[in-house]
Amino acid sequence: MNKNKIINYIKKIYLILLFVNINLSYAQEFIIGVEEVSYYPLFDFSATNTNKPSFSKELLTTFFDQYNYPYRFIALPIKRFDKWYVEQGIDFKFPDNVRWRSDKENKLNITFSQSVIELMAGSYVLKSNAKYTRDDVKEMATIFGFMPTLWLDKIENKELKLIEENTPFSIVKHILHGNVDATNIDANVIRHNLKLLDKPNEIVLNTNIKHEVFSYHLSSIKHPQIIKQFNEFLQKNTLLLHQLKQKYGISEEF
Numbered sequence: 001m002n003k004n005k006i007i008n009y010i011k012k013i014y015l016i017l018l019f020v021n022i023n024l025s026y027a028q029e030f031i032i033g034v035e036e037v038s039y040y041p042l043f044d045f046s047a048t049n050t051n052k053p054s055f056s057k058e059l060l061t062t063f064f065d066q067y068n069y070p071y072r073f074i075a076l077p078i079k080r081f082d083k084w085y086v087e088q089g090i091d092f093k094f095p096d097n098v099r100w101r102s103d104k105e106n107k108l109n110i111t112f113s114q115s116v117i118e119l120m121a122g123s124y125v126l127k128s129n130a131k132y133t134r135d136d137v138k139e140m141a142t143i144f145g146f147m148p149t150l151w152l153d154k155i156e157n158k159e160l161k162l163i164e165e166n167t168p169f170s171i172v173k174h175i176l177h178g179n180v181d182a183t184n185i186d187a188n189v190i191r192h193n194l195k196l197l198d199k200p201n202e203i204v205l206n207t208n209i210k211h212e213v214f215s216y217h218l219s220s221i222k223h224p225q226i227i228k229q230f231n232e233f234l235q236k237n238t239l240l241l242h243q244l245k246q247k248y249g250i251s252e253e254f
Contacts, residue, residue, distance in 0.1 A: 029070040030223075032060060033090035036075035037143055038167060039189055041248035042117075042216075043095070045075040055248040056094060059116070060218070062240065063233050069226070078145025085110070085221055092223070095216035099149055111224040114231045115215035117245070120254045121150060122211030123182040124190055126175060127204050132182070134209050139163055141171040141180040148184040150210055169193050175203055182206065188250050205254070213254065 034045045034056070043056035050073035051057075057073070064071045076084055082101060084090055085108055096112065123140070125132055137160065142148055144164040154160035163180055165171050172193040174180045183190070183203075190203050205211060220227050234241065245252070 029072060030064070030091040030226075031089070032064075032071055032073050032092045032094060033076050033084045033088060034073050034094055035078050035081070035145075037078060037145075039143070039186070041188055041192055041250055042119075042186060045073060047075050050075055055117070055244055055250055056216075058247075059241070059244055060094060062237075063230055066233070067226075067229060078143065081145065091220060092226075093219045096219035097214055097217055099214060100147070108221055110219050110221055111227045113218040113227050114234055115217065116234065117216050117241075117250070118213050118252050119186055119188075119216065120205065120211055121184070121214050122187075123150075123184060123206045123209045124175070124187065124203050125182045125206045126178070127202055129181065130204055130206055131208060132206055137181040137209070139180040139182075141165060141174045141183045141185075143168065143171070143185060146184065150212070151184070169196065172197065172203065182209075192249065 034043060034050065036045060036047055038044045038046070038052075039054075040052075041055055044052040044054040045057075046052075060073075074088070074090065076088060076090075080087065084093055095116070096110075098110075098112065123137060125137075129136075134154075137154075139161045140148060140151065141163045142165075144166050146164075148155070148162070151160055155162060163174065165174070168185050168189045171180075171183050171185055172190060175183055176197070176199060187205060191200075194200055194202060218227065218230055244250075
């Protein structure tokens with residue numbers, strides 16, 4: 001075999017190995033950890049069904065499909081939210097936010113994406129209780145596993161009783177019936193459930209009580225480069241984000 005044939009042969013082998021390596025990298029199935037709760041329109045996942053439509057499902061599906069990444073959603077218990085990366089070995093978590101972590105120093109070296117959507121952390125009450133002060137709120141309803149970060153002092157001092165429910169629908173009914181004073185679940189989720197009950201605008205944000213804007217982020221420990229790609233995707237697809245918010249009736253106006 002002459003020198004040119006040997007060189008061509010080596011080049012072919014190199015290209016084959018490169019092709020195999022690229023395909024093996026894409027063969028990995030990424031596991032996206034999501035919260036096991038019906039929180040429509042933001043997300044709606046259960047252990048037995050991760051295919052229900054929602055804003056989060058459609059946005060993440062569009063991104064991973066666009067980049068040809070094999071993936072699947074796995075719905076995980078909210079009570080173990082801080083342990084997902086360690087116990088479940090997931091590749092991504094959505095939604096995520098550093099404010100929800102007990103480990104505020106980020107010892108796991110988690111990479112967070114840019115903001116996907118801005119929401120309001122606040123206390124939602126009956127319209128008739130819109131003037132309540134913080135001291136007037138004695139019982140707060142929330143999703144099982146959610147923690148009202150703006151009320152941690154009251155909870156620790158046993159000045160606020162937390163009532164945990166599995167569904168936003170139950171929480172909204174508790175508020176409407178006067179069983180609890182407030183809830184910390186999202187305004188978009190509240191509006192959706194009020195619509196189901198034909199009780200629009202009956203629950204409002206109490207602006208007398210501390211409230212603040214926060215964001216949903218996609219996070220990962222193993223794949224910071226894909227988080228970077230996701231950021232580029234968000235920047236290039238502002239119209240898509242707007243259309244998805246409209247489609248699912250999500251408002252970022254506070």
